[in-house]
Amino acid sequence: MPKAAAAARTILTRLHEVMASRDSAQSKLNTVVEVIGEELDSEVCSIYLLREGELELFATRGLDQSAVHVTRLGTGEGLVGTIAINIETLNLAEAASHPDFSYRPETGEDKFHSFAGVPIVRRERAVGVLSVQHADPRRYDDVEIEALQTVAMVLAELIDNAGLVDNEAVSGANEQLTEPCQLHGQTLVRGLAAGSAVFHQPRITIEHTVAEDTEAERQRVYLAFDKMREQIDNMANQAEFGVGGEHEEVLATYKMFAYDEGWSRRINEAIDSGLTAEAAIERVQQRTRMRMRQIDDPLLADRMHDLEDLANRLLRIVSGQLGTAASRGLREDAILIARNLGPAELLEYDKRRLKGVVLEEGSLTAHVVIVARAMGVPVLGRIRNLRGHVREGDPILLDADSATAFVRPAQSVVDAFEARFTQNKKRQAAYAELRDVEPFTRDGTRIMVMMNAGLRDDMPTLALTGADGIGLFRTEFQFLVSSTLPQRERQTRLYRDVLDAAGNKPVVFRTVDIGGDKALPYLQADDIEAEENPAMGWRALRIALDREGLMKAQSRALLEAAAGRTLNVMFPMVSEPWEFDAARAIFESQLKWLREQRKRVPEEVRYGCMLEVPALAECLDDLLPRLSFISVGTNDLTQFLFAADRAHPRLAERYDWLSPAILRFLKRVHQATVGRQVDIGVCGEMGGRRLEALALIGLGYRRLSITPAAVGPIKELVRRIDIPAIESAMNEWLVNPPPNMREALSEWAKAHEIEVD
Structure with missing residues (x-):
């Protein structure tokens, strides 16, 4: 028996001549089954092609010729149908012993015992089946099966070029991936979206299969x-x-x-x-x-x-096809399908068309998720074998709120989804009407509702939402989406543009928070290394103080951009007071240099810090006199308090923001600032959820910086709150925690006619 390569090469050489001939497609297939049968010394060789949803016998050597174009099998019916629907190979010594065997008397196949078949695959979908049969009951050798599989690839090209199968079959509409499908994953960015599936890295279509050289x-x-x-x-x-x-x-x-x-x-x-x-x-x-x-x-x-x-x-x-789907452009509303994404890759897509993202991997702390949240794009992650369930162009309804994607949804699902979507639109319209309304509570307390940002493109949202300002501008985004380290002049232009766009509203610039999970490819490997526990590793201010040149360039850029205005600068990941002092000293040295050079400088520089590391809470009495403001970063703080990595899929939803441990800690931090000339607020996802925001206001927090999409809902919530009532309830629960704090707070909100969903 010849080796697989030799057997296949002999067949392909002869098939190449057949394909180059001027014969009709049917004549070519008739010749093909003869060639394969002869070379493999097989008594029967047949080709079935998918037509009108069924597998039709198109050509045969050895079976009754009258069965050609007469014998038809449904996908999943008989051995041929089983091969097509499962896209698998069968090799049987006794065909009739297989549970899916289906005898067709018109073919005259009753005298043949052995059977082997391989799928004819085009663009990942079975468009037909190539089979061989023999009278003697024997399994075909591996070399013969491999030769059949190789020939089937060439047949796929011949069949496609000749238009012998239904267009929808070639494009992938076989029964295996036409049924509605629900995919469950992990919510990375909440929201609803609808669109057609677009693969970030589309599979390459093989146009030519037979080699010339x-x-x-x-x-x-x-x-x-x-x-x-x-x-x-x-x-x-x-x-x-x-x-x-x-x-x-x-x-x-x-x-x-x-x-x-x-x-x-x-x-x-x-x-x-x-x-x-x-x-x-x-x-x-x-x-x-x-x-x-x-x-x-x-x-x-x-x-x-x-x-x-x-x-x-x-x-x-x-x-040579190295580009992503972004390079081709999105032609319609799209749900992007990818294994994983970087933030720069996400930003390449048309924001008007990109409605949602579904990932095989992904984590809550990945910076692409932060960018997606800033863009208002829902993201669902952690879906195994995603590309095995979705085809290019499939309609998808993405419900990231419930961590579900509906692929090829049934009409009943579409109707229910559209009803929710319409309801959401009405709510958004109602929130939009509050754009110019200042958020006062029922007892007359003004709550500052600010938004988080990180890109120049985020700034128009400030006016659209009516937020009180930018409570957190993530300067690292410019570093993350750049292929090289941004020069000081580029940084200055960005910061100046942001301040110009904000007008009279304040902007709090957080100095660069890179390292750990936000590795920059263009930095040297010895600068930022992979770490076992990146969230608590060498990142943010720790890098900036060690690489003083990085901090000096950024401080100078911020000071020059804010010339003649107030600059609010905030340092991330401060663990001890000396780190804040060291960072402030760098700014002060640059400020002194600018004055000596007779350069314009800010009218005022207000220094603040993030409270993310629990250790800092124990030193607040020492640090507060030197602070203008402090922002509690609830995202990192939560994982540090619980020693739970939020990127871990088994822990992401395990620990509740409304746990007494978190609430008591937040209350203690707030109490430490009472009577001090220090503004305190919260920036993070916690403040952007209505029930959690209700709790924060009950703890005494009056400034929230949240995702832009949450500004409207939180402003509406504020107008329903009576602060003395919620403060009284929170104080009681902190002393005597209920079995389920979330449930207790939800019931309280319902009793006070406050919608928190």
Whole structure:
């Protein structure tokens, strides 16, 4: 028996001549089954193609010719239908013993015992089946099966070019991925969205399968492997792969596959059979996908998914199609599908068309999530085998509030979703009417409702929402979306533009918070390293004080941008008073230099800090006299208090913001500022949720800085609150916590006619 490559190459050589002929498509298929039957010494060779939702016998050698275009099987019906719906290979010594066997008397196949069939796949979907049969009961050898699988790839191109199958079959509308599907993941950014699925990195369509020059194709693969391995070796500094233990595990697996000789050997063998470089990679991928469907072990399945992802990377390199969907532009409302994303990649998309994002990975602390939240784009993450459930162009309803995506939804789901969407629109319209209304409580207390930002494009939202100002401007966004370290002049232009856009409203600039989970690829590896616990590692102010040049450039940029105005600057991740003092000293030294140079300087510089590290709460009495303001960062504070990584999927929703531990801590911090000339507020997601905001106001907080989308709902909430009533309730609960603080607060709100959902 010849080797698989030799057998396939012989068949492909003859098929190449068939495809180049001027014969009709039907004549070509008739010749194809004869060629395959002869070369594999098989008594029967048949081709079934998907037409009008059924698999129609199009050509055969060995079966009754009168059955051609007469015998039809539904997808999932008989052995042929089973191969098509599962996109799998069958190899049976006794066909009738298989539970899905279906006898068709018009074919005259009763005398044939052995059966082998492979799917004919085009653009990841089965558009037909190639099968062989033999009178003797025997399993076909592996080399014969591999030859059939290789030939099936060439047939897919022939069939597609000849228009022999339904267009929807070629584009992927087979029964396997036409049924409605619900995907459940982890809410990363709340919200509702509807649109068509768009793959961030679209799969490459193989247009040419038969090689003209085998050695030239082999060299293309060698060069692609070299480039891919170089990418993998540099991947430790790429933000798209996350950080910590998970990052190391993914990287180790990728390296293992990238340098796996067995994988490259299989691709070379496919090239030996006569396939182009792209077709050879796809041929091996098909084999991988078939194996994935047979794996029950979730760990092994994950590893096979890694290989699939790596093969897609190799395919993009060898084909030269390295761009993402953003480079093509979005033509309609879209739900972006990706394994993971970096913030710069997200910002490449048209914000008018990008309605939502669904990720295989993703975490609450990933900076792409922060950017998405600032853009008002809902994000759902942590969905295994996402691309195995979704096709390009599928309609998707994204309900990130309930951590669910409805793919190809039924009409009843669409109707219910549209009703919710309409209700949300009405609420947003009602909130928009409050844009110019100052948020006073029922007892006449003014609450400052500010918004978080980080991009120049965020500034128009300030006027649209009616927020009191920017309570947190994340300066690191400029660093995260830049391919190189932003020069001081670029920073100055951004800060000046932000202040100009804000007008008379205050802007609080937080100095750069990079490092840890916000690694910058363009910094040297010894500057920012992967850490086991990045949230509590070398980040934010810790980096800025160690790399004084970074802080000096930013302080100078901020001071020059705020010339003639008030500058509010806030330092992140302060753990002890001396860190604040050191950071302030850098600003003061730059301010002194500017004055000596007779440069314009701010009329006033107000210094503040983030309280995220619990240790700082124990030193507030020492630090407060030197502060103008303080902002409690509830996101990091929560994970530090509970020693729980918010990026961990099992812990993300485990600890409640309305836990007595959090509320008592926040109350104690607020009490420490009473009687001091220090403004205190909260910035973080906690203040943007109505029930949590109610609790914060009950604890004494009068300034909230939140995501822009939450400004309207919180302003509306404020107008319903009677502060003495909620303060009394909170004080009682802090002394004697109820079994469920969230439930107790919800019941209190309902009794006082305050909607908190």
